[in-house]
Amino acid sequence: MQVLRTIPDVRAVRAQAQGSLGLVPTMGYLHAGHMALVRAARDANDHCWATVFVNSLQFGQNEDFNTYPRDLPRDLALFEEAGVDVVFVPEAETMYTADFSTYVDVEKLTDRLEGAARPGHFRGVTTVVCKLLNIVQPHRVYLGRKDAQQLRVIRRMVRDLNIPTTIVPVETVREPDGLALSSRNVYLKPDERQAASVLYQALQAAQQRFAAGERNAETLRAAMHAVLAQEPLVSVDYVSIADDESLKELTTIERPALASLAARIGTTRLIDAMELGREDTTPE
Ligand code: AMP
Numbered sequence: 001m002q003v004l005r006t007i008p009d010v011r012a013v014r015a016q017a018q019g020s021l022g023l024v025p026t027m028g029y030l031h032a033g034h035m036a037l038v039r040a041a042r043d044a045n046d047h048c049w050a051t052v053f054v055n056s057l058q059f060g061q062n063e064d065f066n067t068y069p070r071d072l073p074r075d076l077a078l079f080e081e082a083g084v085d086v087v088f089v090p091e092a093e094t095m096y097t098a099d100f101s102t103y104v105d106v107e108k109l110t111d112r113l114e115g116a117a118r119p120g121h122f123r124g125v126t127t128v129v130c131k132l133l134n135i136v137q138p139h140r141v142y143l144g145r146k147d148a149q150q151l152r153v154i155r156r157m158v159r160d161l162n163i164p165t166t167i168v169p170v171e172t173v174r175e176p177d178g179l180a181l182s183s184r185n186v187y188l189k190p191d192e193r194q195a196a197s198v199l200y201q202a203l204q205a206a207q208q209r210f211a212a213g214e215r216n217a218e219t220l221r222a223a224m225h226a227v228l229a230q231e232p233l234v235s236v237d238y239v240s241i242a243d244d245e246s247l248k249e250l251t252t253i254e255r256p257a258l259a260s261l262a263a264r265i266g267t268t269r270l271i272d273a274m275e276l277g278r279e280d281t282t283p284e
Helices: 007-016 032-044 072-081 113-117 121-136 148-160 183-187 190-195 197-211 217-229
Strands: 002-004 021-026 047-052 086-088 140-144 166-170 234-243 257-265 268-276
Touching: 002 007, 007 086, 007 121, 021 032, 021 121, 032 047, 032 072, 032 140, 032 166, 047 072, 047 121, 072 086, 086 121, 113 121, 113 148, 113 234, 113 257, 121 148, 140 148, 148 166, 148 257, 148 268, 183 268, 190 197, 197 217, 197 234, 197 257, 197 268, 217 234, 217 257
Parallel strands: 002 086, 021 047, 021 140, 047 086, 140 166
Antiparallel strands: 234 257, 257 268
């Protein structure tokens, strides 16, 4: 496995890579969710590349950029073991020169949910992903469904800007109790970790009512709130039943929808999501 740190190095190695290339962009501190993306990328492409970059641009001023967990040696060992061919690990200065002044902004879709809770977050995400796509030029990009709005925002950017790559969504990998794997789970104290499974239970409550035929979105939101309210350590940021494409809040579910939520447990903010009425696979 090659570890590259500069853009000229990436371009040189990329020019030699014949056939299809799948890219897995990450912020590192890898877990089994990231590794599912790697497996999907490796299985469907001639080359599997990954990036590790904790992108300051997508963190708010009072967010956890400085404390975000990092362990590059372990990440590299895990990527190597999983059969990744190349890992691009840029320094901040490589991605953002001192006079950097160009940004990618996906409108409307980013006004809601995470975009409303974290102003500027998606501008940071789309800007860095656009740069990584321009640098690596992958045929396919592998993204997790857990970050449901991020997946839709990046898909929209790729479509609107005609970026020649295909976005491949990957199912959310969960702990046995349902908690979605996340690098931020390490922040949770033992009692908080135990409480955190209620996020999945809330999504399941919505999913079960939907499967039983309930189409009133407010009833599903109320069901999610009721489950979350059972856990005193959890404070709800938002609960949403939105149109799967526009992410607008729904009154009645008539097309595929997205159940999503964000909650704080202690100082840790976690998000999760589940699709309702998706046709291509069984429910998560
Ligand atoms: P991150 O390092 O948190 O920025 O995540 C990098 C990629 O891994 C994103 O596409 C995430 O959606 C994806 N990802 C994170 N957690 C999971 C998970 N539990 N299951 C599947 N994919 C995930």
